[in-house]
Amino acid sequence: MSPALPPEDAFAGPFPLASLDGPEPFEERLERWRKELSDAIYGPLPPAPAELEVEASPLRGSPAERIEITMRSANCTRDLVVDAALWRPESRGDAPLIAGLGFAGPAGILPGPDFPLDTRARIHCGPELGVENGRLHDVLRGTESHRWPVGMLTARGYAVMVSCYGSWAPDDPDEIMTHGAYPFAGLDTGAISLWAWAIQRLLDTAELLGGIDMAQVAVAGHSRLGKAALWAAANDTRIGAVLANNSGCAGAAPAGHAVGETLDQMAAAFPHWIRPRGGAAALDQHHLIACAAPRKVYVASAEQDLWVDPAGSYLALVAASEVWPETCSWPGIEEMWTGARQTRHVALGHHLRPGGHELLPYDWQRFQEFLGEVRA
Numbered sequence: 598m599s600p601a602l603p604p605e606d607a608f609a610g611p612f613p614l615a616s617l618d619g620p621e622p623f624e625e626r627l628e629r630w631r632k633e634l635s636d637a638i639y640g641p642l643p644p645a646p647a648e649l650e651v652e653a654s655p656l657r658g659s660p661a662e663r664i665e666i667t668m669r670s671a672n673c674t675r676d677l678v679v680d681a682a683l684w685r686p687e688s689r690g691d692a693p694l695i696a697g698l699g700f701a702g703p704a705g706i707l708p709g710p711d712f713p714l715d716t717r718a719r720i721h722c723g724p725e726l727g728v729e730n731g732r733l734h735d736v737l738r739g740t741e742s743h744r745w746p747v748g749m750l751t752a753r754g755y756a757v758m759v760s761c762y763g764s765w766a767p768d769d770p771d772e773i774m775t776h777g778a779y780p781f782a783g784l785d786t787g788a789i790s791l792w793a794w795a796i797q798r799l800l801d802t803a804e805l806l807g808g809i810d811m812a813q814v815a816v817a818g819h820s821r822l823g824k825a826a827l828w829a830a831a832n833d834t835r836i837g838a839v840l841a842n843n844s845g846c847a848g849a850a851p852a853g854h855a856v857g858e859t860l861d862q863m864a865a866a867f868p869h870w871i872r873p874r875g876g877a878a879a880l881d882q883h884h885l886i887a888c889a890a891p892r893k894v895y896v897a898s899a900e901q902d903l904w905v906d907p908a909g910s911y912l913a914l915v916a917a918s919e920v921w922p923e924t925c926s927w928p929g930i931e932e933m934w935t936g937a938r939q940t941r942h943v944a945l946g947h948h949l950r951p952g953g954h955e956l957l958p959y960d961w962q963r964f965q966e967f968l969g970e971v972r973a
């Protein structure tokens with residue numbers, strides 16, 4: 598069967614991505630881009646909580662542990678308590694970590710009934726799943742196990758930590774104000790920043806738990822959680838690798854490429870996600886990717902998922918690669934689309950897979966090849 602030809606709709610012609618050169622030394626340029634992205638799109642990341650404590654307990658009938666994370670603000674006016682699950686590999690010694698937020702969190706991954714459902718979490722979830730008002734519900738148990746194939750990852754020697762994004766910042770324009778990181782931090786910012794902050798707290802948690810090799814930390818996220826993973830990586834150098842799956846608008850997809858969702862459409866549908874305060878129009882998503890340099894970045898797309906602009910996301914990664922010390926050679930866009938579907942360099946990687954908007958074991962196999970197989 599011949600490979601699918603690029604649909605005309607996917608390309609939309611050449612488009613300018615501003616140069617990443619600048620007058621300042623590289624580190625200062627990165628700082629400026631972070632600040633400008635925060636002003637132009639996401640809003641600020643809250644500071645780390647004054648105190649963070651973790652408690653691990655075994656989970657009945659499962660190799661996972663339940664981790665309770667308690668955070669205290671500087672003025673001690675309120676606590677924030679969120680849970681996560683941790684799967685450890687059998688191998689001895691400190692394990693490399695893959696951490697991230699999931700839509701239904703640990704309950705969505707674990708098949709059994711034992712992980713408690715956070716009744717205050719609010720998640721985005723179609724009514725066809727039988728869930729009302731975005732609440733976590735028993736019917737969601739195990740429905741996301743294909744998105745986080747923890748058995749496959751622990752067998753390869755990784756520890757995996759996942760938490761429910763809606764526990765950290767409810768995915769709802771009203772509820773976000775009353776529960777989670779927004780009222781805890783007392784800072785007017787967007788949900789993508791709050792989810793990025795949540796990813797940072799998972800790393801604080803990993804540091805405290807021990808048994809994790811903090812020099813080998815990857816964070817992964819799908820779609821809106823891919824946006825959050827990229828923004829977290831842009832801001833936290835503990836993240837050694839970011840795996841951004843189908844991250845789209847405000848993720849890897851540049852606004853300057855007229856395919857898929859626009860920032861205005863996103864802000865209209867999800868007004869709580871971003872907090873633009875005006876600012877640098879010359880900045881685009883290749884700046885976001887570049888903020889993770891010289892650490893590892895992998896961008897993954899699917900050919901039918903034009904809403905997240907696979908072609909533009911690839912070109913943003915290619916443009917960003919300029920600032921990495923290694924010289925990368927990338928297939929042209931048409932060649933990538935019709936044949937060279939995966940490209941891997943030491944620190945940068947990309948694939949386009951058949952199919953639509955999902956995070957699948959196929960994507961994880963490619964991610965693992967990129968991270969380098971860790972032996973159990």
Ligand code: GCU
Pocket residue numbers: 819820821822843844845846858863866904
């Ligand atoms: C919507 C939204 C996207 C987002 C996606 C998701 O499609 O418009 O920006 O990435 O949801 O998170 O699944």
